[in-house]
Amino acid sequence: MEKVTTHTGPAAPLRRSNVDTDQIIPAVYLKRVTKTGFEDGLFAEWRDDPAFVLNQDAHQGATILIAGTEFGTGSSREHAVWALKDYGFKAVIAPRFGDIFRGNSLKNGLLTVELPAEAVEALWDAVEADPGLAVTVDLVEREVRAGERSWPFEFDDFARWRLMEGLDDVALTLRDEARIAAFESNRDAWRPRTLPSAA
Amino acid sequence: MRSDGEQPDLLYIDLHLLHEVTSPQAFDGLRQAGRKVRRTDLTLATEDHNTPTDNLFTIADPTSRKQIETLRANCEEFGVRIHSLGDAEQGVVHVVGPQLGLTQPGMTVVCGDSHTSTHGAFGSIAFGIGTSEVEHVLATQTLPQSKPKTMAVTVDGSLPEGVSAKDLILKIISITGTGGGKGHIVEYRGQAIEELSMEGRMTVCNMSIEWGAKAGLIAPDEKTFEYVKGRAHAPAGEEWDAALEYWRSLKTDEDAEFDREIVIDAAELSPFVTWGTNPGQGVELSGAVPDPASFDDPIERTTAENALTYMGLEAGTPMREVDVDVVFLGSCTNGRIEDLRAAAEVIKGRKVADGVNMMVVPGSARVREQAVAEGLDKVFTEAGADWRFAGCSMCLGMNPDQLTPGQRAASTSNRNFEGRQGKGGRTHLVSPAVAAATAVAGRLAGPADL
Ligand code: SF4
Numbered sequence: 001m002e003k004v005t006t007h008t009g010p011a012a013p014l015r016r017s018n019v020d021t022d023q024i025i026p027a028v029y030l031k032r033v034t035k036t037g038f039e040d041g042l043f044a045e046w047r048d049d050p051a052f053v054l055n056q057d058a059h060q061g062a063t064i065l066i067a068g069t070e071f072g073t074g075s076s077r078e079h080a081v082w083a084l085k086d087y088g089f090k091a092v093i094a095p096r097f098g099d100i101f102r103g104n105s106l107k108n109g110l111l112t113v114e115l116p117a118e119a120v121e122a123l124w125d126a127v128e129a130d131p132g133l134a135v136t137v138d139l140v141e142r143e144v145r146a147g148e149r150s151w152p153f154e155f156d157d158f159a160r161w162r163l164m165e166g167l168d169d170v171a172l173t174l175r176d177e178a179r180i181a182a183f184e185s186n187r188d189a190w191r192p193r194t195l196p197s198a199a
Numbered sequence: 200m201r202s203d204g205e206q207p208d209l210l211y212i213d214l215h216l217l218h219e220v221t222s223p224q225a226f227d228g229l230r231q232a233g234r235k236v237r238r239t240d241l242t243l244a245t246e247d248h249n250t251p252t253d254n255l256f257t258i259a260d261p262t263s264r265k266q267i268e269t270l271r272a273n274c275e276e277f278g279v280r281i282h283s284l285g286d287a288e289q290g291v292v293h294v295v296g297p298q299l300g301l302t303q304p305g306m307t308v309v310c311g312d313s314h315t316s317t318h319g320a321f322g323s324i325a326f327g328i329g330t331s332e333v334e335h336v337l338a339t340q341t342l343p344q345s346k347p348k349t350m351a352v353t354v355d356g357s358l359p360e361g362v363s364a365k366d367l368i369l370k371i372i373s374i375t376g377t378g379g380g381k382g383h384i385v386e387y388r389g390q391a392i393e394e395l396s397m398e399g400r401m402t403v404c405n406m407s408i409e410w411g412a413k414a415g416l417i418a419p420d421e422k423t424f425e426y427v428k429g430r431a432h433a434p435a436g437e438e439w440d441a442a443l444e445y446w447r448s449l450k451t452d453e454d455a456e457f458d459r460e461i462v463i464d465a466a467e468l469s470p471f472v473t474w475g476t477n478p479g480q481g482v483e484l485s486g487a488v489p490d491p492a493s494f495d496d497p498i499e500r501t502t503a504e505n506a507l508t509y510m511g512l513e514a515g516t517p518m519r520e521v522d523v524d525v526v527f528l529g530s531c532t533n534g535r536i537e538d539l540r541a542a543a544e545v546i547k548g549r550k551v552a553d554g555v556n557m558m559v560v561p562g563s564a565r566v567r568e569q570a571v572a573e574g575l576d577k578v579f580t581e582a583g584a585d586w587r588f589a590g591c592s593m594c595l596g597m598n599p600d601q602l603t604p605g606q607r608a609a610s611t612s613n614r615n616f617e618g619r620q621g622k623g624g625r626t627h628l629v630s631p632a633v634a635a636a637t638a639v640a641g642r643l644a645g646p647a648d649l
Pocket of ligand 1: 247248291292293312314530531532590591594595612613
């Protein structure tokens with residue numbers, strides 16, 4: 001995976017809370033069997049609306065999305081993360097995220113950062129006043145910066161290290177293969193199996 | 200398994216369920232890395248999200264067909280057992296696991312689907328994962344997990360007559376809001392929970408994700424063991440005894456400490472429905488659409504205003520005066536045999552109102568077969584309902600079973616999100632009994648209103 005350290009770019013203010021993953025990408029757009037090409041489904045229900053923030057000229061090319069609380073709740077679809085990335089977003093800022101969405105985002109190098117509602121409000125105001133404003137999401141310093149202002153955020157040490165090193169989870173886990181095998185040899189015999197024996 | 204303080208703990212996965220939507224990219228990942236499925240004997244696939252419900256074999260949409268064919272090809276290539284359309288065990292993944300007896304107490308169960316929490320009804324740790332994690336489990340049979348916080352929801356007393364598990368969980372979510380359970384594993388307990396059937400417990404655990412919980416579970420008891428016993432994958436003979444001994448040890452300590460606790464008095468509950476566009480926006484069926492101005496929190500207020508606009512509802516309208524166009528009975532929340540029975544009991548000898556389309560979609564082929572054996576299909580078709588084949592169907596509108604813009608549905612599924620059941624569609628979440636009564640009345644109604 002690509003290493004993720006810090007990103008600076010223009011931001012789009014999405015003044016909505018409870019944007020669930022069905023709104024990020026409706027089910028009918030989930031039929032691809034690849035990991036790319038999902039940008040056409042991003043916020044599909046709102047994309048016909050000229051007033052929708054991503055349709056405004058001022059916010060073309062935004063690479064950071066600033067959303068209201070409970071962003072990405074609902075369905076586990078990782079397609080929501082792929083759609084945001086395919087569209088060009090590198091980071092999402094919100095007061096709170098759905099757990100599965102957050103996990104998915106970090107596995108794909110989409111930086112999701114939780115800031116308090118007041119900070120999000122201030123960022124909304126700032127980028128609405130100046131759509132070109134450069135916003136920085138700095139994973140190294142664990143800080144968001146815009147203009148003169150900055151806000152610290154919390155970020156799990158292990159997840160941060162993995163992102164900054166661009167590490168592949170599976171490879172990381174397989175370093176513990178011996179322990180997995182030892183655990184398996186001690187499992188109770190009565191535990192259910194879907195097939196007669198291990199392939 | 201691994202617990203060294205620095206990295207997240209490594210959790211061994213006892214059962215990994217797959218379906219066509221969230222798995223293709225995971226299999227691709229394996230292929231690219233030259234990896235195989237570590238434990239095909241702990242893995243099971245079924246076709247559900249995209250499947251047609253009006254026939255068993257013709258998938259009209261080529262992209263849906265491609266996705267299902269991809270799952271079949273992947274299962275073939277990697278040696279994974281699959282239950283395809285037409286197979287007696289095909290159905291919604293969370294109905295299939297328990298009905299095969301694969302879901303048992305004290306297990307870890309994952310699936311690339313957020314309603315995996317359903318399996319927690321058996322006292323297992325069960326949660327939804329994303330596609331990258333699906334790949335991780337396929338390759339390693341484990342998942343790195345940080346320790347979640349714990350919460351207890353205690354429901355004291357008995358549910359009043361006519362109040363179901365669905366009403367209870369909708370009420371809980373209306374109290375906590377959609378994010379209230381974030382980061383927590385929730386244990387549902389108390390007399391009302393103990394009194395629920397296994398189907399009812401599955402309905403409750405199923406919707407744990409709708410209030411943000413990582414997982415929801417219920418301590419296993421004799422009812423749980425009885426449900427598992429004799430199923431295709433239940434242990435038998437000496438193994439049954441060994442399993443039972445272990446399962447009986449799984450009770451939560453009387454004095455266990457939870458990070459948070461919510462207590463609910465079952466006696467106060469009544470049928471519950473949603474009025475808005477997230478599952479936390481609910482109210483008693485006897486109540487009315489709330490006035491957004493009544494919410495103190497500015498975010499909740501705006502969310503409510505947006506929801507009313509989307510739903511085409513006026514504040515103050517009694518819920519019982521909300522007319523519907525469609526009734527959907529099905530999904531992994533309420534698509535099991537008991538749910539079909541509850542609805543059939545209400546609709547028996549009555550007719551679906553003119554202008555209302557009621558669609559009945561069993562949660563699995565097995566459930567459908569049993570319903571037919573009990574004559575429930577006749578009850579529904581004689582009432583004028585549409586009796587379908589098993590699948591997710593209108594729960595998420597990925598196949599042709601969709602609402603059209605502006606159409607309003609009473610649905611026994613779990614999500615009333617904007618566009619969830621079809622672009623522009625409006626959803627009210629309800630219990631099976633309310634769904635049936637609503638179909639007859641043509642507007643939101645309970646059995647007592649008929
Ligand atoms: S029935 Fe609905 S909630 Fe359940 S697995 Fe299918 S789409 Fe998901």
